[in-house]
Amino acid sequence: MHIAITGAAGFLGQRLVNQLLARGQLDGEAITRLTLIDQVEAPKPDVKGVEVECLALDITSPGALDPVLDERPAVIYHLAAVVSSAAEADLDLGMAVNFDATRELLEGCRQRELSGTRLVMASSVAAYGGDMPVVLDDMTALHPQNSYGTQKAMCELLINDYSRRGLVDGRVLRLPTIVIRPGRPNAAASSFASSILREPLAGEQAICPVPVEQELFVMSPAKVIDALVHAAEVLGESIGAFRALMLPGITVSVSEMLEALREAAGDEAVARVRHEADPRIQAIVSGWPARFDTEKSRELGFTGDRDFKEIIDAYISESR
Template sequence: MKIVVTGGAGFLGSRLIEALLSPAASDLVPGLSGILSVDLAPCPVQDPRVESVIGDVADPAFITPLIDADTALVYHLAAVVSGQAEADFDLGMRVNLDATRVLLEACRHRARTPKLVFASSLAVFGGELPERVPEDLAPLPQSSYGAQKAMAELLINDYSRKGFIDGRVCRLPTISVRPGKPNAAASSFASGIIREPLAGEPSNCPVPLDTRLWLSSPNTVIANLVHAARLEGAALGLRRTLNLPGISVRVSQMLDSLARVGGDAARVLVGHEPDERVQRIVCSWPGDFDIERPLRLGFHVDEDFDAVVRAHQRFMTTQ
């Protein structure tokens, strides 16, 4: 039996594949024969159990043969990020929505009903929001990215209801601190204002310092994506969507953590030049969630943002 990971060459996908190959995840797919990474580039994980297939995730002729009778578990991570989806509507619709439908149809027409874990986003929420978002709040996205994720969520819930898949929708917090270079996501600064100063480089904060963000470290997100596949569908019931745990942190508090961990020399490297495009997207997102249900289901949460910054600092020293 095999696992298919779309977006397997990306930052999150490659880390997830490494986690899925570890002995701690051996219970997910007993008798695992391999992991298929589906992306526009080869997966960087060097392991004989990983096969990279390169192609267009929205092309039925490419995707359909990859989901076969041996496919036990699918992770759908391939996406166009928030800022890029807002700037290029057609590309966002093709990758974030059309490709999801293509993948679901490929799963539907297989004799085996695979588990499917979909990486959604807190960007499905927007508009008038309560101080803390409850589990059952209806999505009202204020970006094309959020709307595309919300539509995909509805498809996954309905395909699960029909028994075509056994789906789980994981609404990811903003991930911080991401290693590497900035990307086109509107939330990219949430890593940049920590990552660059710790490396001795300047960074810019484009949103007000009192902006609240819902954050999770990369390690915790990966652990929660693995855990989502471990859950039985009956534990989720009719509601297949989960607001993954995070920590609610104001940007000013993030910079306080930067100063405590990296010192004042790191803190002074963060400038503050507003960006209306980024603010329009990021400031429409909720900054706090009720996470009683996911915690009860066994999902993990970071200790605090100081711990997140220290973890990134340790990671960088090993590179």
């Protein structure tokens, strides 16, 4: 089986590559070929029996993915995206990467009659917004309040239509906030959600810019990767009349996150978190939905984290 991955050098892309290689198969078929696509060349894993090609290319350049599609991959993971802060800062860039490149990918599949190719795209909780009910579900309208969410919602519609027309076999997962991300704090409004755990666990200070009552809808990196793998294995038609769904994250408040930190690493870890309100971040984060009924994705076999303790314990054991 030939699998192509855009955004393969990124955080999720790299973990997905490792997971696929560790499994060796997808949907019962041996993985024989991986095409890893990103702006910069992804690190090339050396695995016996798997032909790996790492391509550095700009997916917004017309026809950039043609050589990949010509090879008729059985599965395409489309993870490449401009993040929300960048899409908000530059509308043209966001439209080009997040929307137009996805459309070109769909068109490329259509032109080559890759109707059986399973296209898995990552969408986001950021596609929700506006006057939402307390508990959201897959029938809650997407009224995004940011350009990133708008572009993702448009891609969902297009992938659904191309799938309905039998031009490709699309599946879109709306990802919860991913916690705990590795690395350093960044400009994302969600950065603190990883930072207030990751930094104290490393003996460093962190700032919490939101009230401890703030709730988030979160999922661990490991469960997101499991979901991406599973998304390529479920039957497209089983997803129902719309090819996008929300993954089963868990709802957790900042105080519950800090309590889990205390259990895992003691009072001194929690003491490293300084509470310093940031009205700009609060305004963004308070608009994020935190409670979802994800019955649909659970029925399809997607699984989430059991509780926040599991998330933090997994991070600690991975980081060792």
